[in-house]
Amino acid sequence: MRIGLLTDGGYPYATGESRLWCDRLVRGLPRHQFDLFALSRSADQERQGWVRLPDRIGRVRTAPLWAYPEDARHTGRPRGLPGRLATGLGRSYGRRDRRRFTAHVTALVSGVCAGTETGPGSFGADAGAAAGRFTGGLYGLAELARERGGLYDALRSEATVRIVETACRAPGTGRTVHGATVPDYLAFVAGLERALRPLSLDWYDGDGLGAVDLCHAASGGAAALPGLLAKRFFGVPLLVTEHGVPLRSHYLAAPEAPLGAPVRALLANFHGLLASEIYRQAALITPGNTHVRRWQERFGADRAKLRTVYPGMEAERFGSVGEGEDGGGPGTLVWIGRIEPAKDLTALLHAFAEVHRAEPDARLRIFGAPDQGRDGDSYLAHCRALAAQLFPDEATDAHAVGDNPVTFEEIGGPEVPDLAEAYASGGIVVLSSVVEGFPISLVEAMFCGRATVSTDVGAVVEVVGGTGLVVPPRNPRALADACVALLRDPERRARLGAAARARALELFTVEQNLAAYRGIYQDLVGHAPTRRATPAEPLDPDGPPRPFATPPEAHVLGAPPPGPVAAGVSADAFSRAHVRASRVPSWAVGAEGVCAGAHGAGDGDA
Template sequence: MRIGLLTDGGYPYATGESRLWCDRLVRGLPQHEFDLFALSRSADQEQQGWVRLPDRVGRVRTAAMWTHFSEDTRHTGRPRGLTGRLATGLGRSYGRRDRRRFTAHMAALVGAVCAGAETGPEPEGVDAGTVAGLFTDGLYGLAELAGEHGGLHHALRSETTVRIVETACRAPGTGRTVHGATVPDYLAFVAELERSLRPLSLDWYDEDGLGAVDLCHAASGGAAALPGLLAKRFFGVPLLVTEHAVPLRAHYLAAPEAPLGAPVRALLANFHGLLASEVYRQAALITPGNTHVRRWQERFGADRNKLRTVYPGMEAERFAAVGEGDDEGGPATLVWIGRIEPAKDLIALLHAFAEVLRAEPDARLRIFGAPVQGAEGDTYLAQCRALAAQLFPDEATDAHAVGDNPVTFEEIGGPEVPDLAEAYAAGGVVVLSSVVEGFPISLVEAMFCGRATVSTDVGAVVEVVGGTGLVVPPRNPRALADACVALLRDPERRARLGAAARARALELFTVEQNLAAFRGIYLDLVGHAPSRWTTPPDPGDPAGPPRPFATPPEAHVLGALPPGRIAGALPAGAARPSAGVAVGAPAAAGASRVPSWALDAEGVCAGARGAGDGDA
């Protein structure tokens, strides 16, 4: 079958979220074809280029979410690439009837956003069903208008939209924050709203685009799933949503630092909340990457009957040599691995290690990582180095060798630590000190390596670790230090926890289990989906041929079929299947292929036997 993989700021770009998971999914399911529909988030991401795509990727369509609305994303010569053109319809030729339609749809959408901008997904004093109905009426109405006119960019940025936002913000019943919005806030919200709704104006919604796939698989919610919503509405394509983190949660966490006023942040938060609720409502199945994500999805309306947890798949072979070896690494060494940023709370870790060092003078802490890009990451790394120099004045200097310092800041790839597995092998205990975490990848990698772990209770940490590691409250250096000292003083316990951790990781978090889950999900969703039409049917004349799978699983028959045994199953004049068609091999042009369920035990097409062929 043909899968439309929808991504936002990730695959097929070389940088971004979910790129490794998506690449493993595409390469690990060779029986399916994939079309990619990707939204990019920055100029730097596009300059980094794409990863090398396998042959089973048929088409790639991309669109920029970071450019000005009048700019168009151009193809840069990559293989099989197609861009999503950003049309600029509904300009000066916008007729009176269409102006009324646009005003009505935009007023419904913005009115729903303003109704609960300060109270979350269940606004007080306002019926949640009414708000959701207004939002979806406005959203799909704008989508239909965009489809008729080739885009909505000028209309979404027009003075009409600004006045609609102003009216909605000043309407009775809106919260104090939104009611106090000013003209700069209206303009800022309109600009952000246009970017969020930009997928409505792409040229992906046609029979050769999203209409040609059997299933849309959104690699995250939010903007990435918006094309899937429209594919379902206009073509009946089932929608599968996978979230390893929650984009809505990330939006809330980033909001206080965003260069936007409080009214704009409140409006955007409610817009994304309403969009997430609609995505969950329309999805045929939702696959959270862990229970932490699942709880967020349920809070915003996801039906429990649609939820199925599928853990991200990770490559266990990369860490097999360390995990299966007897070397315990540095038995008195703590290892921390990750991106150096405030959310990882290295400050608390350094304070905790000062307590560890008092109890165990031979202990060492090796920090492997690089700061996140930007001034914030460099500033935080400098703060951590300064704190280390203050807490350990005699040892923490760059002039000393690695073995002489109780605390070292290192990067993976040097002569002493050439790869990631070697970094985990350098210590006897792996520490995670985060205050914010989604799915803790570094923790799973440590488990593959058979290392005992000490972690803070954030995100999906408890779910991942199970009973194979120690978990302490976040922002508690004393508890973190006590747990580390307990493991450093008990080598038998370290070994026992490390072996249990490796067994748990191999059972739950491998690429193989992830691929097996999605292999079954794809077949189940498409198998239960109703037949679709080649083009959207006319409500007055619904008759017409149903659309079969683009590439059905039964299309490839193993072995040769005797030409004379299937004659009765083929219409007059139809071409006969070629002999020796292998599983996964494309059929020759014009060749008919017989599905496996149409053959009996002898390989004869059902219905092809005559009366004397032994039928009961």
């Protein structure tokens, strides 16, 4: 089948989240064709280019969300700016279209402002009315952009600012929003235009998202918005995968953002309403863990649509690390990750001071590089200074390992050439974070058969599942007690490590992830009757479904297209094409259980 893979700031770019997962998905499902629709997030990401794409990527369409459209014209990437977004610049609507635009923006913004009183994710009559106005305005703007061109100039206009001002001052808005000033209006309008920029893309036609069988959004928010419109315009089913929580990221970043409180409240409610509509329209939602699932349920996701699918990781790269092999000695604790405040290395250092007093031979090896943000280098310097203060009589050189109880090291040197060697260098792996989504380093330690001590954040308890010790975050004493307990009990340490490895191999491998999505693709397309629009027969959203509007042989790789296009193809050539294709894919079986093709159901991979 043909999958429209939607990404935001990740695949196919060489940097960004979820790119490894997307690449494994595309390469691991060879019987599907993927069309890639990617949003980029920065000029630096554009400059670093793409990863090498496999042959089964059919088409790639990209669009930048990191710059104003007139700036994006000069990035030098021919596919960086879609045509319709460019043609929308400078467009002035006629009187009728201006009235449509005003009505839709008024509905959307009034829904956002009204929702700030009840809060994102709230339910009830008032919240339902606000959500209804929001979605009506959203789809109205999408239809206007599709018919008349991009919304950039109109959304940045003075008229939009006045609409926002009126909505903020209307009765029923929250006190924070009611006190907004002109700079707040301007900032929110800028944020609103950027968030709605996917509406103005040229992806919504018969050669774009209208040509795919299924839209798979690799995250919520901006990535899922094109899939939402593909469902609206063409009836294409939408699958949403979230390994993290974009809404949570908005809330965590909000206090530090250079925006006023009214703007933060408005944008948070906008993203909450958008997430609720995405969850409502999605055919299926696959959270990466229960922590993400709880957030999705909080914002209205139907439990019947939720199916937890853990992100797959490569276990083979850690196969050389055997169970119970303590390369750096059983008394060595290992921490691996990106050095930043959220990892709370200060608590780990204080905890290790207690461990070192109880077990003088214990050592702590910290492997990682500072986060590329502005706080990374300063936080690393702070941690080094704290280590020197806690252990004043012993050196903390970054490279020497000898008698130093604490070392800061980077992976890739002669002593620790790769990640597997880092995990093999100790007997216990420690995670000390105060904020964590899906703990990748914890799963890697489990693949290596290592006993773990972790803080109870994010999906840690779900991942560990009783194969490691979990303590409250920001509690150095509890962290130290757990480490000492394992250091003094080698049999328990070995037992937990073996159990952890077995659990990781059962739940967190690439193979289980691919098997899950192979079945999900088949189920979604098999249970979604085609409502595809054609020039001769426009889409009727309220009309009856047409289950076999697209013949199944149209999706068989190597076969000629059905119908008039194939009329000149000889019977022998057509037969040979079907022999090469082997069988009709299983998703061609309709609800009646009768195969639409001549060869029977497939094996579930197509």
